[in-house]
Amino acid sequence: MVRGPSEYPDLWAFLESLRRGELLAGTVTSIERFGVFVELDDGPDHPVFPGVGFISFAELSWRRFEAASEVVRSGQRLSCEFLQFDTWNLEARLSLKATRPDPLLEFADTIAVGQRLPGQVTELVPFGAFAQVADGIEGLVHLRELAWTPVETPSDVVNPGDKITVVVTEIDRERRRLALSRRQASSPGG
Template identity: 40%
Template structure:
């Protein structure tokens, strides 16, 4: 019996100690909460003017309607019991013993934490453009206002666009959700600078790495011309640009790439070279098209007399075009039946002459032509002979 009483007394003592422990832990939890803390809680009750949230203290926290503006027009209807929410502690305890909380300020805190994490990791994210001014775009990130300078907006060139055109383009971006990157963050100054260009460049780099592992030399790929320069054209293959050198634009001689392509053209290109180390891709426009050389030469045969245009004079002879991109060489020994020191003694670039095809090398795409044999076969000269040129020089001297 004594043992039984002692046992009951022990149980009673343990119960009292347990209650004291719970009370002490609750008080301790209450004391640990301070104004400005941002903590997670669980929605316990939703009413029209307030929401009660369990944040692990002895009493529930209360969020009044004026601290829930960030919920928008839906208000408390978008919350339900059991939802997890982030809340900001306004007061550790009010007159009723409740913790006074704010959803709005917690939203801003969440935004700052999120932005800091993106800045630290270099990650990209989407955010809605809420407005604009002359300097750029305004965005909202979980209650934090960020700014995208005009210089960091894709497809906007402040240095070339007029003021009205720039503002019109900025206005069109309101409501869109561009991919962004944090390039500057200063919470003390409430300053967040974002860049669409940096995020776009990150995406381009990722696409380029992927493309370099997938693309193969010899493939035909579709692309879009992004820029044109004196030495060729750059084509976007879907995340990475390749270069078409001016010599690969056409089977015919090209001096101005702008006469063959323009920015925005969609083209099929032949992949000539892929260099993973330098991350460069060499392309050809002409090799993606049927080669005209064989087709044109099929219309000609050895021994035939043809009309040609002198395109280039060199020490060992002259090149002459007979049709399209097909050119042949008139060796200096085939210019006349006498010694010729230089082709300029016979004609100049641009002259039209009659020549004879003496050899066709289909494998190397070469033609051998003869002016001398054409004259012998025709029986009369069809070019400016040396006497005519000598006379011209004499007349020029007299003038």
């Protein structure tokens, strides 16, 4: 069901008046498995949802989390950046993480390609392993960079929780990626 300006004129006018990047204040009204609803201080009530503002999981935090309740709590006051007017749901799509510094970019300012770092394996994926190298900062150790000898699956050489030493092989600020090598941090055959 497409909702037009004639159905909820006050809500539509409010949402159309918002500009990308604008900071909006509000209160978390509901934490759902698909995101967080926010009642905006200056906005009208929503006819269906518990708030006109909505933050998707991807826009909650720069850091990895399992549940939205690790980042926000019901009743919490927030300041969020407006991303876009969702004309289908008649809601303001918001970003909480946009109001905070990106920890990966801050970390990237303190390291260099070729630098050795201690790490801890956090997750195995078919193409490699993710390793945490600082609080909330993870990088990918690609399968070919896990060992000097060919590796079929990451679990052949590492497991979650393992402490490893890695070398930074790439810092991609634009795509927010940190590439690491366990192989380059060790000697061949070791």
